[in-house]
Amino acid sequence: MQEARILISDEQVEILQQDFLEFHGYDFTQYSMASFKRRIQRLFSMNKGGNFKEFRKTLQHDDGYFFQALTEISVNVTEMFRDAAFYRTIREKVIPVLATYPHIRVWHAGCATGEEVYSLAIMLHEGGILHKSLLYGTDINPIAIEKARMGIFSVGPMQQYSKNYHDSGGMQDFSSYYTANYGIVKFNTDLSQKIIFSTHNLVSDFSFNSFQLIFCRNVLIYFEKNLQAKVLRLFDSSLEPLGFLALGSKESIRFSPLESSYQAILEREKIWRKLK
Amino acid sequence: MGGSAGSLQAILKILEYIKPGYPIPILLVIHRNPAFPSPLEELLLSRTKFIAKEIEEKEKIEPGHIYICPADYHVLIEKDRSFSLDDSEKVNFSRPSIDVALKSASDIFKENLLSILLSGANADGAEGLLYANKNGGIAIIQNPEEALVPFMPQEALKGLKADHVLDTNQITGFLNSLVV
Numbered sequence: 274m275q276e277a278r279i280l281i282s283d284e285q286v287e288i289l290q291q292d293f294l295e296f297h298g299y300d301f302t303q304y305s306m307a308s309f310k311r312r313i314q315r316l317f318s319m320n321k322g323g324n325f326k327e328f329r330k331t332l333q334h335d336d337g338y339f340f341q342a343l344t345e346i347s348v349n350v351t352e353m354f355r356d357a358a359f360y361r362t363i364r365e366k367v368i369p370v371l372a373t374y375p376h377i378r379v380w381h382a383g384c385a386t387g388e389e390v391y392s393l394a395i396m397l398h399e400g401g402i403l404h405k406s407l408l409y410g411t412d413i414n415p416i417a418i419e420k421a422r423m424g425i426f427s428v429g430p431m432q433q434y435s436k437n438y439h440d441s442g443g444m445q446d447f448s449s450y451y452t453a454n455y456g457i458v459k460f461n462t463d464l465s466q467k468i469i470f471s472t473h474n475l476v477s478d479f480s481f482n483s484f485q486l487i488f489c490r491n492v493l494i495y496f497e498k499n500l501q502a503k504v505l506r507l508f509d510s511s512l513e514p515l516g517f518l519a520l521g522s523k524e525s526i527r528f529s530p531l532e533s534s535y536q537a538i539l540e541r542e543k544i545w546r547k548l549k
Numbered sequence: 550m551g552g553s554a555g556s557l558q559a560i561l562k563i564l565e566y567i568k569p570g571y572p573i574p575i576l577l578v579i580h581r582n583p584a585f586p587s588p589l590e591e592l593l594l595s596r597t598k599f600i601a602k603e604i605e606e607k608e609k610i611e612p613g614h615i616y617i618c619p620a621d622y623h624v625l626i627e628k629d630r631s632f633s634l635d636d637s638e639k640v641n642f643s644r645p646s647i648d649v650a651l652k653s654a655s656d657i658f659k660e661n662l663l664s665i666l667l668s669g670a671n672a673d674g675a676e677g678l679l680y681a682n683k684n685g686g687i688a689i690i691q692n693p694e695e696a697l698v699p700f701m702p703q704e705a706l707k708g709l710k711a712d713h714v715l716d717t718n719q720i721t722g723f724l725n726s727l728v729v
Contacts, residue, residue, distance in 0.1 A: 283628070305607075305633045307625035307653055312637070348637040357584075440584075491636045494606045494622075523606050523619055523634050 279323045286310045296333045300476045303500035312346045340416060347414045349385040352430065353392045356522055357440030362542045364442050367517050368400040371485055377406040378484045382475060383492035384410035387421025394464040395450055403467055411473030422470045424460045428453050475504045480511040487512055491521035505529050518545045551647030553580040553669030555697025562717040564597040568725050572612040578650040580643050583620035590617060606634040618645040625653040641673035651677025660685030665720060667691045669701030679709045689713045689720060
């Protein structure tokens with residue numbers, strides 16, 4: 274228990290949001306307050322000092338600290354084949370359609386350290402279409418993207434990932450996709466050479482290509498409704514006709530501008546297809 | 550209302566005899582396995598007079614509802630009294646964490662928050678209950694002697710003089726007494 278700490282107020286969070294925008298060009302003003310405030314509180318508590326003025330100043334001027342802070346503020350929790358039923362649907366309903374295209378482009382928006390991008394690469398490989406696919410993994414956080422680019426993960430959760438993989442319909446020996454050494458795992462280069470990782474900020478950056486499949490899972494929950502609508506419009510303009518949009522298990526395009534021009538392929542799994 | 554192992558029976562017992570038309574909304578934060586669909590929503594719909602539903606993100610809190618936090622997400626409350634979901638790191642090995650939900654709810658509702666901690670096998674909830682209580686909210690802990698798994702209520706009692714340590718039927722009575 275580590276109570277007796279100084280609590281950050283909503284007003285102080287708003288001050289920091291303005292600073293992030295002014296000093297670093299990151300706009301968090303339309304992030305959901307409760308979650309964002311909790312991240313700031315967490316960061317502030319780790320910062321031991323307990324002096325808001327100092328904390329603010331360091332965040333303004335120390336770029337190194339700011340990017341560390343960005344890693345704490347943005348949620349980087351992810352796992353491979355998260356939600357086996359979701360991945361089973363991708364395997365059975367989406368990949369066969371993608372297979373009919375001569376070239377396949379996929380965008381994973383908000384991919385954190387890339388686990389889900391590697392998951393999809395494995396599925397495309399098993400569908401026999403990885404060779405004609407290109408996967409773009411983007412995230413706001415340059416430290417997470419650097420980690421994703423290295424393709425090196427801790428061996429710890431691999432057992433769980435292997436189980437997720439088999440639950441999603443995977444038939445291979447999961448460990449054939451990586452080499453493990455000294456407690457770390459590196460995924461095979463035939464997977465990583467089909468993936469491009471890059472920073473991209475959904476709040477301020479534009480579309481950079483057109484895609485047949487866009488993944489954005491458990492990112493929109495951190496945004497206020499207006500920003501959610503804006504990002505969904507960005508996805509809409511980046512998705513080809515008949516392309517697929519895959520969201521997190523508690524996210525939806527219902528009540529958004531996209532609702533009328535998309536059809537759920539399986540409502541429960543949050544995968545929609547663009548109609549025209 | 551938060552709980553873990555052994556809390557389902559307690560929840561059903563408490564809520565079954567709540568007056569019809571009970572206006573105060575209830576949030577349930579229960580540790581569940583995300584890999585298995587839970588019968589909780591159906592059970593509550595059939596055995597209580599509430600509208601029971603799993604939370605949709607950004608959903609506004611309405612009277613007469615029981616809101617169930619989805620497995621594998623933390624739940625937070627926004628200033629406009631809507632729910633936010635959050636899939637950040639587990640707290641106390643738990644997602645949802647009762648601590649996270651109670652602290653966030655307490656920030657918004659302060660002395661108008663009533664926190665109830667039930668049966669469970671880990672220490673989640675103890676810190677949040679203390680926080681909510683310090684913020685002026687009433688804290689109720691299920692009597693560890695009645696709880697199927699007493700660890701969670703016991704842990705909470707270590708940190709805090711609860712306003713009430715009650716059996717489930719007493720909790721029902723207490724909830725009913727809050728409305729005329």
